[in-house]
Amino acid sequence: METEVKLTKLASCAGCGAKVGAGTLVKMLEGFRTHTDSRLIVGYDKSDDASVYAINDDTALVQTTDFFPPIVDDPFMYGQIAAANALSDVYAMGGTPRLALNIMCIPESMDKETVQQILRGGYEKAYEADTIITGGHTIHGAEPIYGLAVSGFVHPDRVLKNSSAKAGDSLILTKPLGIGIITTAFKADMVDEAVMQRIYTQMATLNKYAAEIMMKYDVHGCTDVTGFALMGHSYELAQGSGCTVRLFSDRLPYHREAYELAQMGFIPAGAYRNREYAQNGVTWKRPIDRALEDIMFDPQTSGGLLMAVDAADADACLKELKENIAGAELIGRVEERAENWIIVE
Amino acid sequence: MSVLDARGLSCPEPVVMVKKAMASEENARCMTVIVDNVASKENVTRFAEHQGYSVSITEADGEYTLELRK
Numbered sequence: 195m196e197t198e199v200k201l202t203k204l205a206s207c208a209g210c211g212a213k214v215g216a217g218t219l220v221k222m223l224e225g226f227r228t229h230t231d232s233r234l235i236v237g238y239d240k241s242d243d244a245s246v247y248a249i250n251d252d253t254a255l256v257q258t259t260d261f262f263p264p265i266v267d268d269p270f271m272y273g274q275i276a277a278a279n280a281l282s283d284v285y286a287m288g289g290t291p292r293l294a295l296n297i298m299c300i301p302e303s304m305d306k307e308t309v310q311q312i313l314r315g316g317y318e319k320a321y322e323a324d325t326i327i328t329g330g331h332t333i334h335g336a337e338p339i340y341g342l343a344v345s346g347f348v349h350p351d352r353v354l355k356n357s358s359a360k361a362g363d364s365l366i367l368t369k370p371l372g373i374g375i376i377t378t379a380f381k382a383d384m385v386d387e388a389v390m391q392r393i394y395t396q397m398a399t400l401n402k403y404a405a406e407i408m409m410k411y412d413v414h415g416c417t418d419v420t421g422f423a424l425m426g427h428s429y430e431l432a433q434g435s436g437c438t439v440r441l442f443s444d445r446l447p448y449h450r451e452a453y454e455l456a457q458m459g460f461i462p463a464g465a466y467r468n469r470e471y472a473q474n475g476v477t478w479k480r481p482i483d484r485a486l487e488d489i490m491f492d493p494q495t496s497g498g499l500l501m502a503v504d505a506a507d508a509d510a511c512l513k514e515l516k517e518n519i520a521g522a523e524l525i526g527r528v529e530e531r532a533e534n535w536i537i538v539e
Numbered sequence: 540m541s542v543l544d545a546r547g548l549s550c551p552e553p554v555v556m557v558k559k560a561m562a563s564e565e566n567a568r569c570m571t572v573i574v575d576n577v578a579s580k581e582n583v584t585r586f587a588e589h590q591g592y593s594v595s596i597t598e599a600d601g602e603y604t605l606e607l608r609k
Contacts, residue, residue, distance in 0.1 A: 382551040382558075459554045459585035463578035484585075 201272060201308075202381065204301065204338050205263030235353055236287070241430045242356050243283040243417055246348065254350040258283035260420075261297045261341020265377055265495055266394055269308045273315020273340060274398040279420065279496035280342035281323050285405035286418040286499055288354035291323050291346035296330025299339035312340050323402055352409075354501075356427070357434025359415035364508035365439065365526040368404040368519050369396055369498025371424060371489050372452025379451075379460035389451055396521075397496040404499050404519050411511040412504035419497035422468055425490050425536065427500060428526075429472040432535040435502075440537045441490075441526040443482050448489050456485040456492075464493035475535035482538060490538075502528050545583070546575040546602065553579040554586045557607075561590060572605040580605065 236246040244258035260280035284291040515522035545553035
């Protein structure tokens with residue numbers, strides 16, 4: 195639908211590209227006093243997707259929040275993407291989302307219909323995720339923001355941390371890369387509407403379906419690939435797990451349009467922040483095209499799950515994922531800690 | 540030689556500015572672009588190289604001056 199002011203024109207950064215750099219956050223939180231609690235299964239220390247707190251022996255609470263400025267001009271699609279992105283962190287922990295709260299900021303000039311369409315998008319995705327939006331908080335501000343704070347549940351023994359991958363695991367990624375590059379190029383009118391529809395649909399797709407398949411197999415760890423890009427999230431997974439992540443550059447799924455657009459310099463600033471953050475942790479075993487490197491550092495909005503699957507289950511898991519999830523690929527392997535955290539071959 | 544001041548602009552605006560300048564004939568052979576962040580420096584470099592230009596960069600006080608030649 196048309197709106198008088200293009201939503202994306204109100205946004206200074208797009209989607210997860212608006213995320214503050216990982217290194218910046220770590221420095222800001224240094225030295226703060228925090229309580230310890232034996233029931234806290236996942237806290238801040240491992241840079242994971244969500245916090246997990248055991249309520250009893252069978253149930254743990256999963257909590258997360260995510261929000262960002264408009265990445266698309268259609269308010270209904272924006273609401274869906276923001277909600278799918280926020281819900282994803284619960285799936286990435288192996289959990290099931292159940293309750294959510296809206297987080298919203300709207301310019302006073304924004305018309306009621308647009309606001310309602312954003313919210314309708316959020317409610318639509320929450321419904322699809324069997325999650326109830328029970329309320330929220332909305333403020334006025336210059337730049338629109340929408341997202342959710344989500345609570346879900348997981349069995350305490352089945353939490354999929356980004357720090358519990360094991361040497362030997364196969365790494366499967368469930369959505370193609372290149373979202374940040376393509377949405378940046380779209381701002382410069384360099385991308386066809388048909389391509390954008392494919393990108394929007396991917397971003398609005400819940401990781402629920404990939405997670406449901408994942409839970410049938412012996413998976414040791416998981417994260418979702420969002421603002422810190424494939425490389426930033428792989429770096430966290432490797433460091434957290436005390437292992438090396440080996441990535442197969444010729445197996446990476448990405449939108450083919452992103453390659454030439456990266457060559458032409460339509461790369462979001464967040465990609466350079468991600469490179470700055472992770473590059474010392476990467477050893478390149480062979481020359482990789484700069485454009486492909488850029489895709490590996492490209493911030494993803496509502497990206498796919500990156501799962502560490504036990505090698506014995508990897509083939510079956512990948513087969514079932516491929517039958518149901520377009521773009522799922524086996525992209526690497528977890529290994530004993532070697533010369534660096536990430537090795538790209 | 541024309542000078543494009545892309546300071547204060549965020550991606551993809553500096554690349555769009557350079558793209559437009561390249562399309563106008565008088566600026567097509569060589570131009571100077573001034574940017575004030577790493578992303579703009581890298582993106583303008585990538586775009587210029589993709590269009591067949593050579594790029595030389597000097598840095599001073601957090602600003603980058605890119606000389607583009609074809």
